[in-house]
Amino acid sequence: MRTYARKVNDMLILAIESSCDETAASVCKDGREVLSDVIYSQADMHREYGGVVPEIASRRHVEKVSLVAEQALKKADVGMRQLDAVAATCGPGLIGALLVGSHFAKGCAMALRVPFIPVHHIRGHIAANYVAFPSLKPEFIALVASGGHTLIAHVRDYTQMEELGGTRDDAAGEAFDKISRVMGLGYPGGAMLDRLGQGGDETAYPLPKAVIDGAPFDFSFSGLKTAAVNLLHNAQQKGTEIDKADLAASIARAVSDAITPRVLAAAKERNVKKIVIAGGVAANTTLRRSLKSACEQENIELFLPPLSLCGDNGAMIASQAYYEYLAGYVSGLGQNCYANFPIGQPIRDCMPD
Ligand code: KG4
Ligand code: ZN
Numbered sequence: 161m162r163t164y165a166r167k168v169n170d171m172l173i174l175a176i177e178s179s180c181d182e183t184a185a186s187v188c189k190d191g192r193e194v195l196s197d198v199i200y201s202q203a204d205m206h207r208e209y210g211g212v213v214p215e216i217a218s219r220r221h222v223e224k225v226s227l228v229a230e231q232a233l234k235k236a237d238v239g240m241r242q243l244d245a246v247a248a249t250c251g252p253g254l255i256g257a258l259l260v261g262s263h264f265a266k267g268c269a270m271a272l273r274v275p276f277i278p279v280h281h282i283r284g285h286i287a288a289n290y291v292a293f294p295s296l297k298p299e300f301i302a303l304v305a306s307g308g309h310t311l312i313a314h315v316r317d318y319t320q321m322e323e324l325g326g327t328r329d330d331a332a333g334e335a336f337d338k339i340s341r342v343m344g345l346g347y348p349g350g351a352m353l354d355r356l357g358q359g360g361d362e363t364a365y366p367l368p369k370a371v372i373d374g375a376p377f378d379f380s381f382s383g384l385k386t387a388a389v390n391l392l393h394n395a396q397q398k399g400t401e402i403d404k405a406d407l408a409a410s411i412a413r414a415v416s417d418a419i420t421p422r423v424l425a426a427a428k429e430r431n432v433k434k435i436v437i438a439g440g441v442a443a444n445t446t447l448r449r450s451l452k453s454a455c456e457q458e459n460i461e462l463f464l465p466p467l468s469l470c471g472d473n474g475a476m477i478a479s480q481a482y483y484e485y486l487a488g489y490v491s492g493l494g495q496n497c498y499a500n501f502p503i504g505q506p507i508r509d510c511m512p513d
Contacts, residue, residue: 168486171244174268175478176229178261179253179281180307181205181212183224186474187236187243191287191482192294195236197475200224207347211337218256225264232474240272245490247277247481249284250507251498252308258497266493270513275490277481280507281472282309283321285438287480288469296436296463301427303419305447306439307333307348310419312377312426313503315436318483323503324426325377332415332441335385339411342389343404353408354444360409362446365391367414377422384414412446420450427460436463443470484508 170189177184181202187195202220206212233240248265251258262278269276286302298315301324310333311326330338333350340349345356367387370380388411395402427435435455441447448464455462469476484490489506492513501507 167244171482171485172238172242173245173247173277173478173481173485174229174232174243174265175247175279175474175481176225176261176265177249177284177472177474177477178221178225178257179249179251180257180472181217182472183221183228183261184472184474185225185229185232186478187232187238188291188475188478188482191479192290194291194475194478195238196232197473198228198232198235199473200228203348210341210347212254214254214256217254218260221257221260225260229264229268240268243272243274245269245275245277245481245485246272247279247477247484249281249477250278250495251501252281253497253499255497255499262495262497266495270493275485275512276492276495277485277489278491278495278507279477279481279484280501280503282311282503283319284476284480286313286315286436287483288438288465288473288476289436289463290479291475292465292469293463299432300434300436300463301423301430301432303423303435303437303442304439305332305419305437305441307331307337309439310379310381310441311503312423314426314430314432319487319489319506321503325375325379325422327379327381328372329380329382330385332379332381332419333439335381335415336411336441338385339388342392343407348440350441351443353411354446356405357408357412358445360403360405360407362409362413364403364406365410367410369414369418377426379418379422381415381418384411384418409446412444415441416444416447416450419447420454423451424454424458424460428458433459434461434463438465438470440471443467
């Protein structure tokens with residue numbers, strides 16, 4: 161097993177993110193200072209299929225990953241040899257897509273003889289807040305709402321966290337994307353539904369709110385998704401009109417009504433006075449507004465990252481990689497990738513070579 165001189169300050173990490181349809185790379189110093197953050201989005205390519213096609217995503221990552229990494233180094237004005245470690249998302253996500261980014265990163269780490277740091281994608285989303293708020297430190301309650309996940313975690317420390325609840329079926333983003341597709345708005349739908357709903361009447365279409373007995377922090381969004389889709393299909397069959405702005409506003413209200421009280425209840429139960437939000441759905445206007453007013457009322461400090469750091473990016477992976485490294489979670493070339501992985505344990509599955 162190779163041993164590495166442990167460095168804590170001025171630590172330059174190149175991180176690769178390729179868990180879904182963004183090929184991203186970032187160079188960060190000490191987990192907080194973003195020197196570059198390059199994102200290549202494949203959304204245009206997947207749009208014609210109405211969602212992400214895993215095989216196409218992997219192939220596009222292969223074509224783009226070295227280019228994106230080179231750009232990240234150039235923008236950061238950092239030479240390969242100056243890097244202290246290379247990191248990559250190893251899950252959760254699309255396996256083929258993850259393997260492309262992680263193998264590229266492992267190759268770089270091996271060539272440079274620096275550590276390889278595997279990073280959990282959801283831990284990365286949370287870490288986007290360390291980039292956005294330089295003085296933010298755990299402990300806090302985190303809401304992560306994205307296309308693949310909706311969960312609430314108690315983040316005790318940078319690498320110690322506990323999932324308090326999550327979705328039993330669809331993620332919030334998945335529901336937004338499916339409804340948007342049926343409405344003919346295209347992919348990805350969350351941001352488009354958000355924009356469409358501004359000014360709409362959020363009480364126009366009552367939608368179901370799921371409560372899961374005995375699991376106060378769990379979610380279910382499939383009933384909401386099905387109800388909205390049925391509404392649209394029924395209107396189409398009967399030839400009646402649906403006010404799309406009102407429906408979009410009602411959906412956003414239903415999602416934030418499901419999320420806001422659960423996040424506040426989690427903070428109350430754990431007696432934590434800080435909440436951070438993360439993931440693509442954290443960009444949602446209604447959700448942000450609703451959390452802001454609830455936190456003000458309860459005297460809880462709320463961290464709302466800028467929209468640019470809500471969706472997938474490399475900086476969030478570079479930031480979390482620094483803290484995984486400090487905790488000793490460096491891995492070897494045999495590190496695998498995982499479609500699912502609990503947030504509560506590091507994603508490292510082997511020791512450095
Ligand atoms: O975190 P992310 O970029 O990728 C995953 O890890 O899944 O999240 C993407 C999801 C998509 O479902 C997209 O529709 C949703 O985030 N999204 C939004 C908004 N912007 C992106 N959902 C609601 N409102 C938005 N403004
Ligand atoms: Zn994500």
